[in-house]
Amino acid sequence: MSSSINSVESEAPNEGASNSDEIGKTSQEQDKAKGNRLSVLLELSPFVRPYKKTLIAALFALLLTASASLAIGHAVRLLIDQGFVGGSLEELNQAIYFLIAIISVIAFGTFIRFYLVSWLGERVCADIRTKVFDHLLTLEPNFFETNRSGEIMSRLTTDTSLLENIIGSSLSMALRNSLTFIGGLLMLLLTNFKLSLIVLSAVPLILIPLLVFGRRVRTLSRSSQDRIADMGTYAGEAIEHIKTVQSFGQENYERKAFATEVENAFKVARKRIKHRALLIAAVILFVFGAISGMLWVGGYDVLQGKMSGGDLGAFVFYAVMVASAVATLSEVFGELQRAAGAAERLVELINVEPKISTNSEPNNSLAEPARQLEFKSLNFSYPSRPDQKALDNFSLNIPAGQAVALVGPSGAGKSTVFELVQRFYDPESGELTLSGINLRELGPQQLREHMALVPQQPALFTASVAHNIAYGNLEASEAEIIAAAKAAHAHDFIMALPQGYQTELGEKGAQLSGGQRQRVAIARAILKDPDILLLDEATSALDAESEYHVQAALNELMKNRTTLIIAHRLATITHADNIVVMDQGKIVAQGRHEELLDSSPLYKRLAELQFNK
Incomplete structure (x- = not known):
């Protein structure tokens, strides 16, 4: 909808409209303000701090699985040199048993890590949602008159869901692959220093796409979230005023306008996906290109008798592990950039200061x-x-x-x-x-x-009649609710509803006429006394x-x-x-x-x- 439909008699919303407090700034402005930093994610650390024991346990499980994964390289060396090349069935069996033991440790550690980290992500995001909603309730109505409800709801739902995925999955992957990268790199150096230099030659090439595409991914991620909010706001407004849309026969106009909003969101998402894909592809190209060069040099050394097949097998295993870790980190880096945009939007909302001073006592x-x-x-x-x-x-x-x-x-x-x-x-x-x-x-x-207010356009909630009346006093008894309804001359029509006082009214009390809604609002005020x-x-x-x-x-x-x-x-x-x-x-x-x-x-x-x- 191009504009809100306001009652001609309503003065305050029109008089109070102001754009000075708008939270929906452009992604370019936000990036300039934040300096394109991932450190904004650290501002969410107070939400993680209460669960530090769970975090420590998850990190311990993470170290366990990372260490066990690195031990597989040693098992591969034993399998090749003593089992295959040595021709000893006993040593082959020992190598297999050792490999199975390591895999069992990895499976157990992965279960613990996945459960704890996923629980932590769900718990932290639930706390963030609660904190944001609690803070919204302290803001004066003018804030909601000057900021779109769809934008606010997008931050409360979509952005927190994105952070949930980051904390519960991507962050764990980042830590696990960072440990794997460091441990694998150390094992590469210990196994064969010359071949390690070939693999490390790809590192500067990897940093280039991370720096070039990473910043752009973060900017586009922020913009993508904003476009999704625009789309939700438009759809919500059209649905809210569906009778007006249909009575004026503007369904086709609204279809085209909403399709435009969807396409705008898709275009930004497509750019974001393109840059993330380029980032991942560049990293894979450089990393596995370096591994290919290493394999040629290592194969030549094996043929020349300068290293054993087991050493080369172990080195290849560690090289693939390091390469996979780098590739995963590049992908997670893009996710973290996207999460940084969501975190910014949430932090902005939490940091909005109420203009009406409050007294705690x-x-x-x-x-x-x-x-x-x-x-x-x-x-x-x-x-x-x-x-x-x-x-x-x-x-x-x-x-x-x-x-x-x-x-x-x-x-x-x-x-x-x-x-x-x-x-x-x-x-x-x-x-x-x-x-x-x-x-x-x-x-x-x-x-x-x-005080109790009975407005010209009463606000009813998507709940029962009894709940809407009791909103004036949530501790009121059923008898008090009925007495208030009788005083407002609402009891008779309420009893005529399908479930009486327990009848669900639908969104904004859609099942009641204007006069009936008015009397429910009056009953609410009467109950508040x-x-x-x-x-x-x-x-x-x-x-x-x-x-x-x-x-x-x-x-x-x-x-x-x-x-x-x-x-x-x-x-x-x-x-x-x-x-x-x-x-x-x-x-x-x-x-x-x-x-x-x-x-x-x-x-x-x-x-x-x-x-x-």
Whole structure:
């Protein structure tokens, strides 16, 4: 979808849009920032540290299998020189027994290593996912308004899955083949120094493709992950707005647009695969070319009697082992480059600092119940519009227990007031207090425990009706959930559902009508039993009869509670204790309904548009 579909009445998301905190930077920018370093993987070491015993055990198994693998070369020498050439059946049997023993050790060590390393990969990536998700919950809503959900989900799922493969497989292969390379190289030098020099002559040639193609693979890996995120974001948005897509008959357009996103991701992946293939091919060419040269020289020395066939066999075995290790390392190097790109994306997400300061310790001076709100000369502008004030010298006192309604044209700043009350933003200047305490001194969680919001477009989860109502108080009993539903006039339609309160509602409560979703949201707020109610035109989606019953329930709920109401329909707030008329972030009038009809031209005009139809 080319753009998000937002409600025309929703102010805050539009006002709050800002690109200053975008995490989706280009791969070129990220590589410049990180200097094309694999060391970014070390930033994930805190997740591995708690399992150091498992890591040590895996490394021990790794050393065991690597050492046993190197011992096979000695078994080959014995097999050829004493078994085949010597013609001794007894020594042949001993060499075979020795070989079988080594293979058994390798099998046992491989089992231990594979299990421990795979377990470690799964465990660490599970911890990373938990850490990232926990951190996301601390970020203010503005972060999610300015960063695509598909991009965030790609980092939480795809990138962690990639790291899981690296930690649980590729990293183990890298360590194992590094040990094999070092041990095999040492055995080559001990077996025949001259032939070893021929094999080592390929090392400088191997480093060239590693340096040339490795950096490019990492850049393309980062870009590939970004394109996958783009593709997921597009598909998710189209599916989310499927009714709009189908009602406007744009299925073919969306098919072509999504196909374009898929092709863009494929093109980047194809480049990445090409460079990795070139890297592996170059390494194999140089390594096994050097082995071929070594075989010619070694074969000549055997014919000349300068070395035994067993020595040449053992040397060939070690040479092939070293060559295979180098080839595998070159392939793993490409995987590590790709993992570095994924690690960068995750580290960026973890390092995003919340803009709303939090207090770890609750403020014990907050009175119970906390009901009085006071706005003192507030000034606030959204990050994307620093020169345009959303609230301008806004002052308002809301005594405990009163119902105050905010009215005014779209963009007047009504939703901004709600945003500041819940500390989704902090004001640039002025003070907002709850029972005399500045909201900046309260942690967001402690503050919001005293509030309940019923939005214009209620958010329901893919779960049962009971769970959605109980979201206001997860410890509530079944009887309390039913009582809240009855108070919101939702019990009857809930009982008519196939499984009653245990009916699964589907994504975003798709099985319910707009009015039914609204009443479930009201029941959720009733169950929370808050000190302060925030109602964003809470009855807007109801028919006349339901509105009457729910308004009666709300009137009962509002007793002895401070209530702040955003109202577009003036008929719902005529009995409010105070009606605040807003325009361009300022209070232009306030009073009772009858008073404002006489004193406020703006309110009178709004009333005439609605009541004189």
